[in-house]
Amino acid sequence: xxxxxxLLAMQAAWSCFCRATQHYxxxxxxxxxxxxxxxxxxxxxxxxxxxxxxxxxMTKYLRVTLDPPNITCGDPPETYCALENPYMCNNECDAxxxxxxxxPELMFDFEGRNPxxxxxxxxxxxxxxxxxxxITMSWNKTIELTDDIVITFESGRPEQxxxxxxxxxxxxxxxxxxxxxxxxxxxxxxxxxVQDLTQHTLLDIICTEDYSRGYVWKYDKTVRFxxxxxxxxxxxxxxxxxxxxxxxxxxxxNLRDFFTITDLRIKLLRPATGATMVDESNLxxxxxxxxxxxxxxR
Ligand SMILES: *[C@@H]1O[C@H](CO)[C@@H](O)[C@H](O)[C@H]1NC(C)=O
Ligand SMILES: *[C@@H]1O[C@H](CO)[C@@H](O)[C@H](O)[C@H]1NC(C)=O
Ligand SMILES: *[C@@H]1O[C@H](CO)[C@@H](O)[C@H](O)[C@H]1NC(C)=O
Ligand SMILES: *[C@@H]1O[C@H](CO)[C@@H](O)[C@H](O)[C@H]1NC(C)=O
Numbered sequence: 163x164x165x166x167x168x169l170l171a172m173q174a175a176w177s178c179f180c181r182a183t184q185h186y187x188x189x190x191x192x193x194x195x196x197x198x199x200x201x202x203x204x205x206x207x208x209x210x211x212x213x214x215x216x217x218x219x220m221t222k223y224l225r226v227t228l229d230p231p232n233i234t235c236g237d238p239p240e241t242y243c244a245l246e247n248p249y250m251c252n253n254e255c256d257a258x259x260x261x262x263x264x265x266p267e268l269m270f271d272f273e274g275r276n277p278x279x280x281x282x283x284x285x286x287x288x289x290x291x292x293x294x295x296x297i298t299m300s301w302n303k304t305i306e307l308t309d310d311i312v313i314t315f316e317s318g319r320p321e322q323x324x325x326x327x328x329x330x331x332x333x334x335x336x337x338x339x340x341x342x343x344x345x346x347x348x349x350x351x352x353x354x355x356v357q358d359l360t361q362h363t364l365l366d367i368i369c370t371e372d373y374s375r376g377y378v379w380k381y382d383k384t385v386r387f388x389x390x391x392x393x394x395x396x397x398x399x400x401x402x403x404x405x406x407x408x409x410x411x412x413x414x415x416n417l418r419d420f421f422t423i424t425d426l427r428i429k430l431l432r433p434a435t436g437a438t439m440v441d442e443s444n445l446x447x448x449x450x451x452x453x454x455x456x457x458x459x460r
Contacts, residue, residue, distance in 0.1 A: 217308040220301065220457040221270040228266055229296040235282045236263055241446060242285060245318050245436055248444045255282055266297070269452045273314075278453045280316040286433060286448035289440060295430040295450060299457070300332060307421045309458035311387040316451035318434025319374055322348045325387055328425040335427060339387050340369035348431075356388040361395050365420055383453075389421065426457065 228234065235242075236257030243251040256262040264282035271279055286293045311325070325338040342348035351369035359366065373385040390401065397407040411418045433448045441447060 215460045217458055217460045220305055220459045221299075221455060223303075224270070224299045224301050224457075226266050226270070227298045227300070229298070233283050233295050234265060235284050235449070240285060242282075242449060243444055243446045245434055245447050248441060248447055251446065253282075264451070269297075269455050273454050278316065280451045280453035282316070282451040283430075283433075283449050285446045286440075287445055289442060289445050289448070292431065293433055293448070293450075297428040297430070297452075298332070299426045299455070301424055302331065303424065304329075305423050305457075305459040306418075307389050307423065307457070307459045310389050310456070311426070312454075312456040313385045313428065313452060314454040314456075315383045315385065316453040317449055318436070319383065319385055320430050320433055320450060321374055321435060322431035323374075323385070324429040324431065326427040326429060327423045328427070329419060329422060330424065332425045335425075337367050338426075339367065341371075341374050341385060342369060343371060343374045345369035345371055356391040359392065359395065364392055364395055365416060392421075423459075428455075 234257065235255035239254065239256035239258075239262070241251050242253035242255065243249070244253070254262050255264055257265075264280055266281045268279040269281045283293070283295055320341070321343045323341045325341070326335045327338045328335050340349045340351060342353075345351045345353040349369050353371045354368040355370055355372055356368070358368070393401060393407055396410045397403045401407075411421070430450050433450050435448060
C-alpha cells in the first residue's frame with residue numbers, strides 16, 4: 163500500500179520545492195511523487211510530495227532468534243536477586259508456568275501492561291565465563307528506519323553490548339553502535355556521543371557510554387540507536403527540512419544504506435554488575451531482561 167507521507171513539515175518542504183521549480187516529475191529519484199489537492203491563498207492547487215508506504219511499528223513482522231537457543235531463563239526454574247540488594251530475591255522464572263515464564267516474544271508484546279512483561283536470560287551462573295547472548299531480529303525484507311531503535315531493559319542495562327545490522331538477510335553483518343560503561347576498556351574505542359557526529363562523519367560507527375554508565379539504572383532503562391539525531395544533521399534540529407534529507411538519501415547510496423536493514427542483532431556481552439566487583443557468592447543478581455524493543459520504519 164502506498165500513500166503520501168503524513169509529515170506536515172515534509173509536505174511543506176515538498177510543495178516549496180515544486181513551486182520553486184514549476185516542474186512536477188513523475189518520480190523523484192527512487193521515490194514516486196504523490197499529489198493531493200490543497201487550498202492555498204491562490205485557491206485550490208495540487209500539492210506534491212514523496213510517496214512512500216506509511217512508517218510504522220516493524221516489530222509486528224519480525225522473526226526473533228536467540229543464540230544460545232537455551233539462554234532464556236526458567237529451565238530449570240531459577241530465583242533471581244535484585245542487583246542492588248542481594249537479599250531481595252523475589253524474581254522467579256519458570257518456563258513451565260505461564261505467569262513465571264519470560265520467553266523472547268515478551269520483548270515485542272503490547273507494553274503499558276502492569277506489571278510489565280519481559281524476556282529474561284539465565285543468570286551468570288558460569289562466571290567468569292562471559293554471559294553472551296545474541297538476539298537476532300529478521301524481517302526477510304528491506305526496511306528503511308524512520309525513528310530511533312529503543313531497547314528497554316527490565317534488568318540493569320548491560321555494561322557491554324553491540325548493535326549490529328545486516329542488509330543482506332543475515333549473510334554479512336556490520337556494527338551499528340557499540341555501548342559500554344568504558345569504551346576504551348571494552349572495545350579500545352574512544353567514547354563518543356551522537357552529538358559529536360557531523361554530516362561528514364555520519365557514517366562513523368561510534369562507541370557510546372551514554373546508555374550504560376552509572377548505577378541509576380532503576381530510572382534509566384533504555385538503550386538507543388539515534389536515528390533522528392542523525393537525520394537532523396541534514397534536516398535541521400526540528401527535522402523541518404525533510405526535503406534536504408530525502409535529497410541526500412536519494413543521491414548518496416551509502417547514506418541510504420546506512421538507514422536500511424533486513425536484520426538487526428543485539429549482542430549482549432556483559433550484564434550490569436553495579437559499580438562494584440562481581441559478587442561471586444550470589445550470581446543470581448546478574449542477568450539480562452528486556453521488556454521492549456522499538457523499531458520504526460517503512
Ligand atoms: C545450553 O545448551 C548447551 C549445549 O546443549 C549446554 O552446554 C549449556 O550448558 C546449556 N546452557 C544452559 C544455560 O542451560
Ligand atoms: C553471536 O554472534 C557472533 C557473531 O557476531 C558469533 O561469533 C557468536 O558465536 C554468536 N553467539 C554467541 C552466543 O555469542
Ligand atoms: C522470505 O521472502 C521470500 C520472498 O517473499 C519467500 O519466498 C521466503 O519463503 C521468505 N523466507 C522466510 C524465511 O520467511
Ligand atoms: C543469594 O542467592 C540465593 C538464591 O540463589 C538467595 O536465596 C540468597 O538470599 C542470596 N543472597 C545472599 C546474600 O546470599
